[in-house]
Amino acid sequence: MKKYTPLIAILTLSTPAIADDLPSLSSSQFHQCLDGLKYTAAFRDVSGDTFERYRPSEPDPTVIRSLNYQPEFKKDVWDYHASLVDSERVADGLNAKREMADTLRRIEARYGVKAEHVLGVWGVESNFGQTLGKKDLFTSLATLSCFDRRQSYFRSEYANALKIVQNGDISPADMTGSWAGAFGQTQFMPSTFLELAVDFDGDGRKDLVNSKADALASTANFLSKRGYRTGEPWGYEVVLNGYDGTSGRRNKKPISYWQSMGITLPDGRPLPYNMTSAGLLLPAGKNGPAFLVGKNFDTFYSYNASESYALAIAHLATLLEYESTNTNFATPWPTDDAGIGRREAKEIQQALLNAGYDIGNVDGIIGDNTRRAIMDYQRKMGVSVDGRAGQKFHRLITSQISTQQAYPYSSSTPTQPKAITYRKVLNADGTVSLIPMP
Numbered sequence: 001m002k003k004y005t006p007l008i009a010i011l012t013l014s015t016p017a018i019a020d021d022l023p024s025l026s027s028s029q030f031h032q033c034l035d036g037l038k039y040t041a042a043f044r045d046v047s048g049d050t051f052e053r054y055r056p057s058e059p060d061p062t063v064i065r066s067l068n069y070q071p072e073f074k075k076d077v078w079d080y081h082a083s084l085v086d087s088e089r090v091a092d093g094l095n096a097k098r099e100m101a102d103t104l105r106r107i108e109a110r111y112g113v114k115a116e117h118v119l120g121v122w123g124v125e126s127n128f129g130q131t132l133g134k135k136d137l138f139t140s141l142a143t144l145s146c147f148d149r150r151q152s153y154f155r156s157e158y159a160n161a162l163k164i165v166q167n168g169d170i171s172p173a174d175m176t177g178s179w180a181g182a183f184g185q186t187q188f189m190p191s192t193f194l195e196l197a198v199d200f201d202g203d204g205r206k207d208l209v210n211s212k213a214d215a216l217a218s219t220a221n222f223l224s225k226r227g228y229r230t231g232e233p234w235g236y237e238v239v240l241n242g243y244d245g246t247s248g249r250r251n252k253k254p255i256s257y258w259q260s261m262g263i264t265l266p267d268g269r270p271l272p273y274n275m276t277s278a279g280l281l282l283p284a285g286k287n288g289p290a291f292l293v294g295k296n297f298d299t300f301y302s303y304n305a306s307e308s309y310a311l312a313i314a315h316l317a318t319l320l321e322y323e324s325t326n327t328n329f330a331t332p333w334p335t336d337d338a339g340i341g342r343r344e345a346k347e348i349q350q351a352l353l354n355a356g357y358d359i360g361n362v363d364g365i366i367g368d369n370t371r372r373a374i375m376d377y378q379r380k381m382g383v384s385v386d387g388r389a390g391q392k393f394h395r396l397i398t399s400q401i402s403t404q405q406a407y408p409y410s411s412s413t414p415t416q417p418k419a420i421t422y423r424k425v426l427n428a429d430g431t432v433s434l435i436p437m438p
Contacts, residue, residue: 071368120314133183235293238290263280293314348398
């Protein structure tokens, strides 16, 4: 799970597939809480009219469920990385780079932040604006302000969300996002918006939802304010060449030190002296990919307090800079079952639906419902049961389903291959049926 940070969004836009049991939230307790909130110091600059106009009628128990969600399945770093940096995202990023080329040049000139580094954040946060989140921010933040833990934090964000609408920067209808309150093209929390959002397109509004220019410039402003160093890379992949000493992003040393330890670039060339200092990042241990990371990597980290998250931004940025579609690192992850991208994830989900499993929508996001179905399928196939959607399971289910579809009857003459697609139907009793589509 992602951690809370004081400024930027905590959780991914898509809430994990989790059990249907929801906490019971008292409506009367909710409104009693709101009645008291509007007179507190946090809401001092929110007018009574604004508070009441956007006051939710009922709390949303799903956000409390998300707040306390504990994943059933551990996600390895190579799975996490593959889900964020795949061929589809790189292709989308290259299109975005061309579309926004002039704007990105002007942003780089003003804030000193490399265009591809801004693109990396945009791609990881919202898939270049394609996934903005659909939760009503006022309902989510009001609910989180009145129930469960971290209420003080969320009350401040709730007040800030109301201030944004009161200031006229964002239309109330556009105040939707993640369950935790992040919104816009690059998923700012309301407090971050008030501190760092900018009007880059000159229309008088800081619209991080509908204005790509505003959103990207605000992201560059954020990175700049967090210590971004113009002209420096985020870092680069290296080879340890037997080095077995200390590591860690914070344990920064001069490049000359790492060079004296025998560390080189993957092709054997010496390390470039283009960072003031760098720490050695080993996200999967000494047998996996290794990276020397500098201050600019730290600014990515400050966006979400996760080294895996920051590495995804960094890797995507590098691929977009060199316009490469090869998402592999020079040193492979230490596994014989690599992670999958969204295309393979969607193929697994469709195959599971075709096999009769009710897993929800085919969206390329492997949640707990999909993993439970994978476990059941693995048991039936007599293979090791781990619930993981990796390359091995992708090969297993796509080959099996393909064979079943190509030879649906016991016959010596193959029939014409035909894929079966199901649609979900909600029955009157609340159950769900899967109906084959013609």
